[in-house]
Amino acid sequence: MKKIFVNLKQIWKKYPIVEKQEIFLNTEENEVSLEQFLNLIVENQVEEFNKKSFEDDSVDYLKSPNFTYLNTLTNTWKAWFWAIYNKNKADLEKAKEVAILWFKDWLFVVFDWEDEILDLSEKINLSEEKIFTFIRLTFLAWSIW
DSSP states (O other): OEEEEEEEEETTOSSOSEEEEEEEESOOOSEEEHHHHHHHHHHHHHHHHHHOOTTOTTSOOOOOOOHHHHHHHHHTTOOOSSSOOSOOOOOHHHHHHHHHHHHHTTSEEEEETTEEEOOTTOEEEOSSOOEEEEEEOOOOOOOOO
């Protein structure tokens, strides 16, 4: 297991969404490609998500709005990425495909400390604890809100 720290930011936000979250990657390798690195992070996050029990009423993981309001949220693209709108378990292989596709489509960028990682085949050294920053890129769009 390799320990890393992750920051999650958005361009238009002043403060990070997630700051220095500790993540353990299921690998013993000291050097992996960016593609392997993304897959390891997705594996970790899918495992954490799928562990959650939606039957425990003491924690509101579901955060689902009423039916008519959910349509308004999705039609206006105002649905939140961290809210859980259904009780389905995440599909690991599909999640890996989507992460790679989003990187290729420039929907997010990855930084190793202050160095941007531009290529999926670029090697990342995991021999020491590092801070990786993911920045979600948001395109300009007109909105009435």
